[in-house]
Amino acid sequence: MSSITLKAVEKWFGNAQVIKGVDLSIDEGEFVIFVGPSGCGKSTLLRMIAGLEETSRGQILVGDRDATAEPPNKRGLAMVFQSYALYPHMSVRENVGFPLKSAGLPKADVDAKVDEAARVLKLDAYLDRRPKDLSGGQRQRVAIGRSIVRDPTAFLFDEPLSNLDAALRVEMRYEIAKLHQTLKSTMIYVTHDQVEAMTLADRIVVLDFGKIAQVGSPRELYEKPANLFVAQFIGSPRMNVMPATSVAELTLPKTAISVGIRPEHIDLVKKGAGQIDGTVDVLEYLGADTFVILSCAEAGQITVRVTGSATCKPGDVVGLSMPTTRVHAFDADGLAIR
Structure with missing residues (x-):
């Protein structure tokens, strides 16, 4: 585990600036969620932390290390995407263990790590199944398991529940909350769903057109919004505003x-x-x-x-x-x- 710090981070696509000088410190073991409307830059910011997008200006620190120019595989971070991206011809065991097998670890070590991840994610009974034989929630757990076995510095989640139906989203929110309690790992999570943010986060970062509108605990944002944007974005139904x-x-x-x-x-x-x-x-x-x-x-x-x-x-x-x-x-x- 490690802390993650963003210092005056900017992202430009040509002449368009999408991340506008973000400063943020995420403590070791903290669960932080980025929320905001479509196009606010939350996924772009997550991808910059992961190294999947180049940082135009500013610094990204992983622990005390400047990781701004490091490629993704050197940052020690694990990303869980909206798409499960599982190999259909492989079993659950093979999918979860694939990163370790690719890295050349001995089979005994791979099996031990896969078994531990399966225990944490309650996948023990499904290790011999193919992805087509799993529900959407089970497939997402397999994708998370593939990240767990790498023992990453931090987990990055990019809208991992958006492909699930309402009932499965509730179930997976519980699973992710329990996972954080069990692993005590640093987690950064992107969602447009404020219910996910309110129920999962230690702190929420509300983004508005590439800038941070407010950072705080779910209770702080709900009870003491810093501005009209946060006041009406957090809460369902939204806050009533009148002249x-x-x-x-x-x-x-x-x-x-x-x-x-x-x-x-x-x-x-x-x-x-x-x-x-x-x-x-x-x-x-x-x-x-x-x-x-x-x-x-x-x-x-x-x-x-x-x-x-x-x-x-x-x-x-x-x-x-x-x-x-x-x-x-x-x-x-x-x-x-x-």
């Missing part, structure tokens, strides 16, 4: 241009009893929760999360009560001011 002038009854900083509040922090009350009123448009019943979507004049569309079934119905006019302590204020540049 500060639309909720005049709230005591706000003078520089506040917009305010935000999470759907679960709004209470539905009688008309006129809250800061604003709204007309119920749609109810989205999800079992434990219901999302109430309302039209609120100048404030725009507002989503409220209520527990269980909502007592209101489309067309009802209700009040929205927003505790001041739960309201986030943002200035003209979109930066949080409280």
Whole structure:
């Protein structure tokens, strides 16, 4: 295991700059996840760490070693891709052990490492099967096993669950979380799925057009977003944002241009009893929760999360009560001011 440090890292494709001076320190054994919308540079940044993309400017350190100019095979990192890239004619045992066999290790050593990886990933019963006889989740575990046997300095995951259906993604999130607890290895993980980021990461790096918008624990990003971009990217449903002038009854900083509040922090009350009123448009019943979507004049569309079934119905006019302590204020540049 080792720490990974990025110092003023940039990536240019011709005249287009896609990574714009990123500084980041990842501690040994830490699980860090890069998130952001499509095109924000998260996969490019991961590939730069892996050595699969050249670093245009800046430094990448693996431990205390400057790895900026090193080829991928010298960095000691293992990458797990979105595609499993398994050899269809090989068994699970042969696929997992292939990197070691290619490196010329004795068969006994290869077998021992493969058996240990299979134990950790619960693949013991599948070692003699071919990839076509495995589920998507099992194939992804084989791909991860192929990385584990190399005993890498750190694991790099590039959207490894995006090819799986919803149920398998939940299962594999659990498997990856347990894997990190077992191996205690440094892991860097790229995803566009904020649920994966919130449930897996020690820290999340939110990227916006090649720059870091905020770095912090899942709780820090959810409860104290540094700007409007993070406030609306982290959280599902997303944070409600409205003009500060639309909720005049709230005591706000003078520089506040917009305010935000999470759907679960709004209470539905009688008309006129809250800061604003709204007309119920749609109810989205999800079992434990219901999302109430309302039209609120100048404030725009507002989503409220209520527990269980909502007592209101489309067309009802209700009040929205927003505790001041739960309201986030943002200035003209979109930066949080409280």
